[in-house]
Amino acid sequence: MSEIEQFDVLVFGSGTGGKLTAWANASEGLRTAVVERGLVGGSCPNIACLPTKNVIHSAKVADFVRHDREFGSGTAPASVEIAEVRARKRRMVDGLVSMQMDKYRESGAELVFGEGSFVGPKTIEVQLRNGGVRTLHGDRVFLNLGTRAAIPDIPGLRDASPLTWNSPRHSSVSEAVSPSWIVDHRCFLARTKMSPMLSWNFFVSTASMFD
Numbered sequence: 001m002s003e004i005e006q007f008d009v010l011v012f013g014s015g016t017g018g019k020l021t022a023w024a025n026a027s028e029g030l031r032t033a034v035v036e037r038g039l040v041g042g043s044c045p046n047i048a049c050l051p052t053k054n055v056i057h058s059a060k061v062a063d064f065v066r067h068d069r070e071f072g073s074g075t076a077p078a079s080v081e082i083a084e085v086r087a088r089k090r091r092m093v094d095g096l097v098s099m100q101m102d103k104y105r106e107s108g109a110e111l112v113f114g115e116g117s118f119v120g121p122k123t124i125e126v127q128l129r130n131g132g133v134r135t136l137h138g139d140r141v142f143l144n145l146g147t148r149a150a151i152p153d154i155p156g157l158r159d160a161s162p163l164t165w166n167s168p169r170h171s172s173v174s175e176a177v178s179p180s181w182i183v184d185h186r187c188f189l190a191r192t193k194m195s196p197m198l199s200w201n202f203f204v205s206t207a208s209m210f211d
């Protein structure tokens with residue numbers, strides 16, 4: 001085990017609650033570190049709430065243009081540049097990540113990139129993303145580790161390596177809005193939040209829906 005580094009506050013996972021906890025405590029002068037394996041700010045700004053709404057907004061614009069005459073304006077036919085839809089979403093995510101990195105710098109909270117695991121009471125060992133190991137101890141430790149998608153027990157489903165929102169094969173379902181993915185993948189199992197986003201894909205690919 002590497003030498004143990006002492007922190008007043010240690011936050012495990014940099015999701016919404018974790019990062020705000022870290023920024024607030026560090027701003028008060030407490031020595032604070034956040035352990036994060038990859039997503040600065042967690043799922044919401046990177047692969048979940050915000051990028052999906054960004055893509056849905058593009059679909060809404062295309063829909064308005066497609067029905068422009070119903071609104072009494074416009075003549076242009078709607079066209080969809082899926083690569084630009086994805087690029088626009090990526091620009092938004094990059095901007096959010098950069099804004100959060102500024103908050104880490106301003107508050108003084110340290111963001112430690114790597115895979116963490118508990119190795120003792122209030123003690124986390126981090127396999128650093130860029131190599132090496134750090135061992136961090138916090139007087140107070142906050143957990144913000146999120147969730148993982150469950151694969152339901154449907155025969156054959158697990159073997160098909162389905163894409164979920166935290167699938168390692170693609171960085172996210174919202175990232176799946178790419179020409180190659182749409183051509184190659186046509187079976188969606190989705191309910192609730194995912195449905196509107198997938199319906200976006202229906203604009204540009206052939207799809208059938210079974211309830």
Ligand SMILES: Cc1cc2nc3c(=O)[nH]c(=O)nc-3n(C[C@H](O)[C@H](O)[C@H](O)COP(=O)(O)OP(=O)(O)OC[C@H]3O[C@@H](n4cnc5c(N)ncnc54)[C@H](O)[C@@H]3O)c2cc1C
Pocket residue numbers: 012013014015016017018035036037038039040041042043044047048049050052114115116117144145146147165173193194
């Ligand atoms: C497609 C989609 C759309 C959504 N839309 C909405 C919406 O519109 N509105 C809404 O309210 N909610 C929405 N949600 C749900 C919302 O995104 C999640 O509930 C929320 O982001 C979870 O936040 P969290 O902070 O609990 O976890 P996360 O944001 O997942 O944060 C946990 C962090 O911990 C890190 N981590 C985990 N284990 C380790 C480890 N061992 N070492 C280091 N780091 C680790 C992860 O990398 C991650 O960054 C959506 C979800 C999805 C999938």
